[in-house]
Amino acid sequence: MLSKLLSGDMPRSTVLAVLLVAILFCLAFAPFLFPGVRSVDTAARICIFIVLVASYDLLLGYGGIVSFAHTMFFGLGAYGVALASTHMGRGFDALIVGALAGAALAALLALVIGLFSLRVRAIFFAMITLAVASAVAVLVSQLSGLTGGEDGLSFKIPRALGPAFKFADGEILGVKANGKLLKYYLVFGSCLILFLLMLRIVHSPFGRVLLAIRENDFRAEAIGYRVVHYRVAATCLSAAIAALAGALYAIWLRYVGPDTTLSMEIMIDILLMVVIGGMGTMYGAVIGATIFVLAQNYLQGLxxxxxxxxxxxxxLPELLNADRWLLWLGVLFILSVYFFPTGIVGRLRQGRT
Known part of the structure; x- marks a missing residue:
């Protein structure tokens, strides 16, 4: 049953299996295990970034496609929810319409970029995606009447997802039974479904063709596969899932702005998470996102x-000054690349321990 749920992709390492189960358990019961606003917020961000990083791994690790436009798709989903909630009201229908519209627009834009760009060499495609993403970020910042500009948009979500809503009297294991708890499990459940969907995709015939194209696109084309069509399909699928992750991020924050969804810093963070966890593994997104988000939130305090x-x-006190946490985050990244060149998941699977 477990093998079927994981699409046949078992961890193949005892240590990795223990890590994945521990992360799943902690995220599933985060509001009860780690009570407090900051810890629950960190858990929600980990869930969302696991999906975002896994969607990029689908593109880079399985398709061999280097793109710098992933935050653009992430932002389209977030702005879709924000705009729909602003104009349609605070109902669940606005969240659904905004998320689906953002995913559809992201897939359409990815289709246009892919059809015109994926025939060129990888480095040129990467530069094209960077140019388009930068143009969209500037456009969003300047359309203040629609997007709120640099200030972004704050919007209201359904009352059932707010802290004032009580779905039961008293507390559940010491946690208030309110809408904030429901909102967390909306994010967690949606992210779990999207991740399992991606696991299914990469271990389907479509995913195996993507791997063949990544290894040798000339050979794949020679045996009859339309390489450009598969790459465009992977780009559209990755963009749509990234947009859905962005929609969940907007719902969690109740705010969307250029810095929270469209910045190049987020794109760099995604690349770091993929490399740390391990490209072409999916489970690498879980490990990489968890380590990176925890470091972002707690390394400075430690x-x-x-x-x-x-x-x-x-x-030593000067070296360990909290203001230098970004320096040590960089050091940790360099060490992880040096000791785990295939990522943490790749290294654990090689060791089979």
């Missing part, structure tokens, strides 16, 4: 504690 602990020693 360094502050460590700096205080060694305050009597020379040099």
């Amino acid at each position: 360094m502050d504690v460590a700096g205080s602990a060694v305050s009597a020693l020379p040099i």
Whole structure:
């Protein structure tokens, strides 16, 4: 049953299996295991970024397609929900219409970019996607009457997903039975379904053809596969799932802006998560996103504690200053690439431990 649910792609490593089960368990019960606004917010972000990173891995790790437009698709889904909620009201219909419209628009834009660009060499396609993503980010920032410009858009979500809504009296295991809890499980459940869907896709005949194209596109075309068609289909599918992740992000934040969804910093973060976890594995998205989001949220605090602990020693307090957390995040990334060149998942599977 488990093998069928995971599309036959078992972890193939005891350590990896334990890590994945631990992450799934922690995310599934995060509101009860880690009560507090910050910890639940971190868990929700991990869920969303797992889907976003996995959708990019579908493109890069399985299709061999380098793109810098993934945050653009992420943003389209987020703005779709924000605009629909602004103009249609705070109902669930607005969330559904906005998410589906954002995913459809992302897939259509990916189709246009793919048909005109995927026939060229990989580096030129990457540059084209970078140019288009930059143009869309500038356009969104300037259309202040529609998108809110640099200030972004704040919008209202259904009352059933707000903290004021009570779906039961009292508490559940010490957690308030309110709409915030429902909203978390909406995000968690949706992300779990999307991730399992991607697992199914990459282990279908379509996914195996993508791997063949990644390894040798000339050979794949020689035996009859239309390489451009498969690459365009993968691009559209990846864009639509990224847009759905963006829609969930907007629902969680109740806000959308250029810095939260369209910035190049997020694109770089996605690349780092893919490399840390391991390309072409899907499970790498789970490991990479979890480690990276936890580091973003807690590394600075840990360094502050460590700096205080060694305050009597020379040099170390300065090196462990909380303001230098980005430096140490970079060091951690370099070390992970050096010791895990195929990513954490790839290394664990090679060791089979």
